[in-house]
Amino acid sequence: MSDVRFESALAAREAPKDLAVDIREITTRGMIDLRGLASDSKFMAAAKEVLGLDLPTAPRSSAAWGEIQALWLSTDQWLILCPRAKTAELLGNLRQAFEGIHSFAVDVSDMRTIIRLEGDDARFVLLKGSSLDLLSSDYEAGAVRRLRFAEIAALLHIVSQKPDVIDLYVFRSYANYAWDWLLANGRSAAAIRPFGRQAPPAV
Template structure:
């Protein structure tokens, strides 16, 4: 009998030459959708004890502790990111700790794919697909926000100054990848301020 094997949405796909930035799929990412009341001290304490970090309560923020990152999604929803190999164990511990507490914890690792952009100019490239202003100083490292990207639902996480993760539903992975490859081409590079010559 053949064994089940996991394949990421962009398996075997590589970035074409001539891009202004680096593009790759993040493949070893486990994701847990966590819901509960931020006003419930028992919920906050139980989650913090399991994850080793305080849940971010400020909108559009995140917290990282070791190999675990917690993204704020709404007033009662967070996305827990961890190595894929730890997802099942972490989910089990969360559910055990949250017994009797109004909450929900679900493994959604296969729901989304994550595309990582790295390099100077990522903000300008991302802004070709969204109305979100990434140059206004309000999106520092740690910032996360749901957005419309190239007309689809997406989630943006600013990992570092020049490192960005874009989360999209699995069925839109190739569409998003192709859109990024087109808008990140070196001839399409933009400098938003100052004079610049048109590409030849």
């Protein structure tokens, strides 16, 4: 019997050179959907023992320790990120630590596609598909936000700033749609600034 092999939804896609930002897919990341009660000290302690970090409890925040990250999704839900090759081991350790504790942990690595945008214009590109004010102080490094992006459900994670590095999570079935949207709206010729006089288009 052949081994299970991961294949990216965007395996055959490449970003052109005429973009205002760098766009690429992140394929080496594993994802675990973790649920439990933040008010349960046993749950929180067990999570910290395995992950090496305190699960973030502030809305739309994240935490990191080494190769592991935890993104806050709701009051009782986190998305745990780790190297894809270590997902099964980490999941097993979590389930063992949570034995007898009200909790839920499942591997969702193949549920979403992660598209990374890098560059000073990353926020301006994303602004075209969202009503969020991504230029406000609410969206600094570490911020996480579920949103409606280009008419599809998505998750945004501000990885770092200056220059911006932003990860966009979309469901796998929408990966090609999101990729095409970003290519169309991320071209240098389509670049805009939301304030001030705009340069006239070249003719």
